[in-house]
Amino acid sequence: MTSDPTIGEAPVQQASRVDEPTLTVRRSRAKTVRLVLGLVIIALLAVLAVRLVMNSKLNFAVIRQYMFNPSILAGVRRTIVLTVLAMAIGSLLGLLIALARTSSSVALRSVAFFYAWMFRGTPVLVQLIIWFNLALVIPRIGISIPGTSIDWSASTNVLITPFVAALLGLALNEAAYLSEIIRAGIISVDRGQSEAAAALGLRTRGIMYRVVMPQAMRAIIPPAGNELITCLKTTSLVSIISYSELLGTAQGIYSVNYDTLELLVVASIWYLVCTTLFSIGQYFVERHFGRGFALDRGARSVGIMSLFNPRRRVTS
Amino acid sequence: MTMTTTSMVELRAVRKSFGSVEVLKGVDLTVAAGEVVCLIGASGSGKTTLLRCINHLESVSSGRIVVDGTLMGYAETSKHLVELSAKRIAGQRSNIGMVFQRFNLFPHMTALENVRMAPMRVRGLSKAEGTARACELLERVGLSDRQDAYPAQLSGGQQQRVAIARALAMHPRLMLFDEPTSALDPELVGEVLAVMKKLADDGMTMVVVTHEMGFAREVADRVIFMDGGVILEQGSPADVLGNPREQRTRDFLARVG
Numbered sequence: 001m002t003s004d005p006t007i008g009e010a011p012v013q014q015a016s017r018v019d020e021p022t023l024t025v026r027r028s029r030a031k032t033v034r035l036v037l038g039l040v041i042i043a044l045l046a047v048l049a050v051r052l053v054m055n056s057k058l059n060f061a062v063i064r065q066y067m068f069n070p071s072i073l074a075g076v077r078r079t080i081v082l083t084v085l086a087m088a089i090g091s092l093l094g095l096l097i098a099l100a101r102t103s104s105s106v107a108l109r110s111v112a113f114f115y116a117w118m119f120r121g122t123p124v125l126v127q128l129i130i131w132f133n134l135a136l137v138i139p140r141i142g143i144s145i146p147g148t149s150i151d152w153s154a155s156t157n158v159l160i161t162p163f164v165a166a167l168l169g170l171a172l173n174e175a176a177y178l179s180e181i182i183r184a185g186i187i188s189v190d191r192g193q194s195e196a197a198a199a200l201g202l203r204t205r206g207i208m209y210r211v212v213m214p215q216a217m218r219a220i221i222p223p224a225g226n227e228l229i230t231c232l233k234t235t236s237l238v239s240i241i242s243y244s245e246l247l248g249t250a251q252g253i254y255s256v257n258y259d260t261l262e263l264l265v266v267a268s269i270w271y272l273v274c275t276t277l278f279s280i281g282q283y284f285v286e287r288h289f290g291r292g293f294a295l296d297r298g299a300r301s302v303g304i305m306s307l308f309n310p311r312r313r314v315t316s
Numbered sequence: 317m318t319m320t321t322t323s324m325v326e327l328r329a330v331r332k333s334f335g336s337v338e339v340l341k342g343v344d345l346t347v348a349a350g351e352v353v354c355l356i357g358a359s360g361s362g363k364t365t366l367l368r369c370i371n372h373l374e375s376v377s378s379g380r381i382v383v384d385g386t387l388m389g390y391a392e393t394s395k396h397l398v399e400l401s402a403k404r405i406a407g408q409r410s411n412i413g414m415v416f417q418r419f420n421l422f423p424h425m426t427a428l429e430n431v432r433m434a435p436m437r438v439r440g441l442s443k444a445e446g447t448a449r450a451c452e453l454l455e456r457v458g459l460s461d462r463q464d465a466y467p468a469q470l471s472g473g474q475q476q477r478v479a480i481a482r483a484l485a486m487h488p489r490l491m492l493f494d495e496p497t498s499a500l501d502p503e504l505v506g507e508v509l510a511v512m513k514k515l516a517d518d519g520m521t522m523v524v525v526t527h528e529m530g531f532a533r534e535v536a537d538r539v540i541f542m543d544g545g546v547i548l549e550q551g552s553p554a555d556v557l558g559n560p561r562e563q564r565t566r567d568f569l570a571r572v573g
Contacts, residue, residue: 192420193420195373195416196420196422199412199414200434200438201407201434202406203406211422215422289424292426293424
């Protein structure tokens with residue numbers, strides 16, 4: 001190892017600094033090259049995309065015509081309703097399962113584990129078909145409590161409509177995935193937080209809802225947002241159990257007019273619109289639960305979303 | 317108000333094991349109302365566990381802990397001690413303030429919200445009452461200008477002072493401090509100790525686990541040296557710190573300088 005020649009020369013440099021002009025920072029050449037290269041790649045891709053679309057036989061008039069077709073809009077509405085309901089039921093059930101998974105009762109923990117094992121371990125498409133065909137094995141569903149006047153039942157075919165089958169399939173499946181996401185959020189909160197709350201005299205429920213969950217949400221929201229978008233797209237599977245959501249509606253139309261690709265483009269555009277809107281919503285929810293935490297890292301990863309709020313709430 | 321020698325804390329033959337490791341090996345201790353007791357000792361001597369047993373954050377393996385006349389964490393039957401419901405234990409804890417080494421402020425709440433949360437949730441104070449109490453306490457710890465700051469925006473010393481205000485907001489009869497200055501940069505230790513000294517001067521009963529020998533010498537009524545899960549030596553700060561009887565106490569004091 002040779003000795004560094006600059007060591008010990010600092011005082012000399014300091015003495016001559018008086019004469020030096022103020023230095024300004026200039027963008028490095030490597031950065032400029034990278035910027036130009038990036039722009040070239042984007043331009044090339046844009047040309048490629050335009051040529052692909054222009055040379056295809058896509059009939060844009062048909063796409064325009066069906067974009068706001070009442071049946072398509074009804075399909076969009078059904079897709080959104082199904083997604084929102086499935087996620088709402090899934091979150092609630094998922095929270096209960098997550099709490100059961102973290103509880104001290106062996107019975108509760110086992111039931112929760114079994115649930116997640118079962119619903120995550122089988123394809124959602126299979127689950128949907130099972131719910132849809134439930135009447136084959138359970139012809140009637142009802143409640144009867146011996147010794148009371150409660151005795152009610154109905155035909156499964158009447159109760160389990162395509163919509164109910166779709167909702168059951170999606171919600172129960174989401175609950176299994178969300179329960180793991182929620183559990184991960186809960187265990188990500190430092191134990192000192194619940195200890196501090198316990199020392200103040202808060203009870204288990206207060207500790208959970210005032211202290212642990214609000215912090216767990218920070219870890220829960222990004223993967224749950226992912227799950228929401230996955231759920232929205234998974235609703236398209238429901239078309240095979242004859243529920244006319246967005247894809248089912250589009251299929252219904254192109255099976256008659258044979259404008260297959262055009263209607264699939266229409267459906268794709270609507271799926272993109274919905275996922276974009278959900279992502280924007282997620283940004284605001286994330287910002288809410290980011291209260292008190294330095295948002296710099298999170299905000300940067302959201303990229304374009306930070307346009308909505310260039311001002312950060314916490315600067316530390 | 318009676319300033320007699322009523323005891324605030326009484327420990328009788330307290331033992332605590334984590335698995336096969338016995339951390340407390342039979343501790344007897346009485347703390348009088350208004351007394352300031354400093355627990356010193358090497359890490360692993362059991363002093364933090366002892367403190368955490370007092371408000372039942374750790375349950376004892378055997379023995380009794382009585383705080384302000386109430387048996388902590390258990391109901392006594394003719395033969396056994398039966399652990400109380402979570403609700404009853406929470407009620408007991410609400411009368412004991414605790415300050416942690418790592419502050420443990422709630423990061424998603426402002427300083428003001430941290431202080432007023434428990435009085436509102438546990439004592440049922442209105443938002444206005446809670447805010448008034450929190451403002452008063454934040455002023456007492458010298459932080460009335462930072463009440464809207466989040467913990468991440470506060471220095472360690474400021475966070476610990478908010479944590480003290482948060483504990484005081486429940487109007488506790490007893491304050492437990494678990495190495496309150498160990499996580500602080502040296503220049504921030506003084507502001508926290510000053511707040512604690514003021515609290516001691518106001519007559520608060522305090523049990524303090526600390527490595528700050530200067531604070532123990534100046535503020536403590538009694539210093540307790542713990543070693544290997546037992547109380548090895550106790551007495552006035554002058555005796556224990558200035559003229560220790562036990563060799564192990566002398567060794568410890570020589571190490572911490």
